[in-house]
Amino acid sequence: MSRIGIVGLGLIGGSLGLDLRAQGHEILGIARRRTTCDRALERGIADWAGTELNRLSNVEILFLCTPIAAILPTLEQVRPHLHPDTLVTDVASVKAPIVTAATPLWPYFLGGHPMAGTEQQGVEAAQTHLFQNAPYVLTPTATTPPELTIILTSLIQQLQAQRYCCAPEAHDRAVASISHLPVIISASLIASCQQSLDAETQALAQALASSGFRDTSRVGGGNPELGVMMARYNRAALQAALDSYRESLAALSDQIEQEDWDALTAALQQTQAARPPFVE
């Protein structure tokens, strides 16, 4: 059993606390607001919870679970209080910028991304078994001490999550394609329907829209701050994904313009065949 610190007691940090504490680990929780700490204690998220960073001096493992913009500033703040052997990890949804900046600050840093979540946020949203069967990606680099991966893999197994290991850049390319790109192409669908149709046809389109539009537009109609955050922190990978996407779209558009129905049939047969490995 380990002594584990968690900074940020929201959905992810709080859920980690619930499950890891249930496994017998001692959980020290840190939040900026005293009310959050009190609620975390009431909910059984932590054995101790408070605002004082110096209480982290004897933790063996530290999870940084703040919003992505606060990960690096938080690491700077907690660094003077930590024992040099403390394993530090984070839960941000973008890895290369975090790992590149965090590693010089703390050599015992290993980036992580538990890919679970709900629409809710905050300490009240924390729940048990949030990570069960969900992917949990670790992103070691050439300089990451191998024991960090072993230690975190053991915790991930206790969460019953599915562990994946890859370079931070590969993680960012993969999530740009399957998570961040869909937000932009889905938002463009809504924008285009709103901007290109006259008022009467738009009202008709709204009345006639069904599951095809609903599904394709869902992530583009989601939380704007989350979308901007993804684009901001994963900009390079997202731009590359957008460039590739715009080429694929241009190819299909050209087939339609040229009425090359054989080519369009072949292309749609290929996308039909290519989808199952992503969704099964």
Add this chain to the structure above:
Amino acid sequence: MSRIGIVGLGLIGGSLGLDLRAQGHEILGIARRRTTCDRALERGIADWAGTELNRLSNVEILFLCTPIAAILPTLEQVRPHLHPDTLVTDVASVKAPIVTAATPLWPYFLGGHPMAGTEQQGVEAAQTHLFQNAPYVLTPTATTPPELTIILTSLIQQLQAQRYCCAPEAHDRAVASISHLPVIISASLIASCQQSLDAETQALAQALASSGFRDTSRVGGGNPELGVMMARYNRAALQAALDSYRESLAALSDQIEQEDWDALTAALQQTQAARPPFVE
């Protein structure tokens, strides 16, 4: 009560037969295959079913429910057998090309599009209440006799469908935007993920893909023949929708490239606000 002919006894034609016959109308069904006719009779879809077009000589209303490519050839074939007062309508998912070509052949023609369906096809897929609460669009033109709209509106009410009336071109623009465009942009997402990622990153992307990718890629991974058929018959409206979409996508891409996060936030706030009228 009317004597109603239905040519094509698949999902749509068969379901129309079931519900209209239950309302007390006399249904004469036409199919190319004798086995389909027998099955339609067994299932209670029609009072009489056969392959002989001359049996349509005394129907008052005729529904053309063949695949879209067969609508106009079928109208040419049945025309010599019909009484000149017969109201002819169709159920094709694209209206302007059909209405434009059908009206000179049959002045008592009124285009229609019941927007209901399932993944299944054929006479076995026919079901009662398929059209309940679903949109049913009628597309009269300046030359359509007004009584045709009145007569079909009455039948649509009996199906408990929601009737909409608009010009054929407005229908095609609306469905291009909310139904046909999503297929192409969704297929482009799959194509791009398949083509732009190296094998290792693609395998990772497949493992990490979750509901965002699943929903955004769904219609692009569907029946290729259906996608090509939509593009083929609604090409002009789909091209216009694609042009507008590519402009919207370019605008968001530029904001990301220029790191104009205020503009991207405003754009995503707008798409978040614009989506509910389409899906509620």
